[in-house]
Amino acid sequence: MTMDGGRRSERMRRGCRRAASRAGERTAWLLALAVAVAGAGAPIAAQEWGEEAPCAGALDHPDALPELLAAVPKYGNTYVLVYRDRLRQIFQDLVPAELAELRIAAYDGSPAAAIAEGALFRPVDLLPFDPQQATRLVADVLSGELDAALLWAPLAGLLVQELDFDYQLSLRTVGLPSPPPAALQAAVTAADVPPCADAIRGFLEGYGVLPAEKLVPIDIRDLLHLEAPPRDLEAARAGAALYAQHCARCHGPEAVASTDALAPVDLLVSLPRFSYPGFLYIVLNGRSQNGMPGFRGSLERQQIDAIYQYVRERAHGTLHAGGAGRRP
Numbered sequence: 220m221t222m223d224g225g226r227r228s229e230r231m232r233r234g235c236r237r238a239a240s241r242a243g244e245r246t247a248w249l250l251a252l253a254v255a256v257a258g259a260g261a262p263i264a265a266q267e268w269g270e271e272a273p274c275a276g277a278l279d280h281p282d283a284l285p286e287l288l289a290a291v292p293k294y295g296n297t298y299v300l301v302y303r304d305r306l307r308q309i310f311q312d313l314v315p316a317e318l319a320e321l322r323i324a325a326y327d328g329s330p331a332a333a334i335a336e337g338a339l340f341r342p343v344d345l346l347p348f349d350p351q352q353a354t355r356l357v358a359d360v361l362s363g364e365l366d367a368a369l370l371w372a373p374l375a376g377l378l379v380q381e382l383d384f385d386y387q388l389s390l391r392t393v394g395l396p397s398p399p400p401a402a403l404q405a406a407v408t409a410a411d412v413p414p415c416a417d418a419i420r421g422f423l424e425g426y427g428v429l430p431a432e433k434l435v436p437i438d439i440r441d442l443l444h445l446e447a448p449p450r451d452l453e454a455a456r457a458g459a460a461l462y463a464q465h466c467a468r469c470h471g472p473e474a475v476a477s478t479d480a481l482a483p484v485d486l487l488v489s490l491p492r493f494s495y496p497g498f499l500y501i502v503l504n505g506r507s508q509n510g511m512p513g514f515r516g517s518l519e520r521q522q523i524d525a526i527y528q529y530v531r532e533r534a535h536g537t538l539h540a541g542g543a544g545r546r547p
């Protein structure tokens with residue numbers, strides 16, 4: 220499929236989804252029709268369609284913004300440029316001479332200034348962040364006042380979702396993984412991801428925004444000091460479900476090399492051979508030329524640890540495939 224074809228169907232898919240959620244309940248045949256029209260685009264989970272807007276009213280409660288945005292999965296260290304679609308080529312190529320001509324702004328008190336110097340080769344205008352007027356920079360981009368805004372991805376996701384009804388804006392990850400802006404820093408308190416935070420993740424994914432971690436390989440030297448998690452059957456059992464979800468399709472349901480598994484390696488043999496940092500390194504970075512995807516930006520350290528614990532217990536013979544305990 221050409222880039223344009225993919226883009227067009229993605230656009231239609233988003234447009235359709237937005238329309239469907241506006242109209243509320245729609246019948247199944249309409250959904251099927253819309254999917255058929257969207258053509259070769261990624262399949263749409265049925266539950267995405269009938270949902271009411273899960274972030275409705277979020278901007279009316281600026282005090283709750285930090286906690287909400289801290290809970291957006293995967294994008295906590297990511298900054299994006301938000302710009303009008305017609306400038307897409309410039310922001311893909313990032314040619315310094317072209318960028319120098321543009322009006323770009325960011326909120327003060329965030330790593331955006333450093334990101335702009337490092338990735339855009341130029342300073343940006345800095346404005347104080349006023350939670351009462353959080354929409355300001357994106358509204359300025361929409362009105363043409365600005366060419367682009369450099370924003371923390373969870374905030375950008377919320378704002379673009381709320382403001383850009385006609386899908387005129389594009390988002391693109393820039394810079395190295397960086398912490399949230401000072402004004403929006405908060406601890407994640409809820410164990411479950413709130414529906415709005417999850418919707419923001421889905422929205423950013425729909426726009427093709429990559430978590431910043433995906434753009435930089437992890438250096439093995441940053442992992443060497445880490446210690447393997449302790450042996451713990453409960454954690455290992457939790458890891459069984461994560462393994463099934465993220466690894467089994469290639470490494471097989473049993474985690475051993477089998478004729479119907481895609482990966483030509485036996486994790487029950489590999490794992491005891493690798494140091495823990497070595498295992499982490501492979502899982503985080505992948506070996507893309509050999510078909511092993513990198514999971515940085517997709518799985519949390521804690522989740523990789525649980526998978527490690529599961530495979531380790533399987534290698535020790537303490538757990539059966541799927542996490543069931545061994546028969547006494």
Ligand code: HEC
Nearest residue numbers: 465466469481482483484489501502506509510511512526
């Ligand atoms: C899309 C398929 C795919 C998925 C999904 C996948 N792997 Fe792999 N993995 C591979 C392939 C292929 C190799 C062999 C790469 C090579 O030979 O360099 C591999 C190699 C590995 C190795 C190195 C083993 C060795 O002996 O060299 C480890 C460790 C590993 N995978 C762990 C995982 C874990 C943990 C997950 C889930 C979080 C996972 N993989 C998900 C395809 C996959």
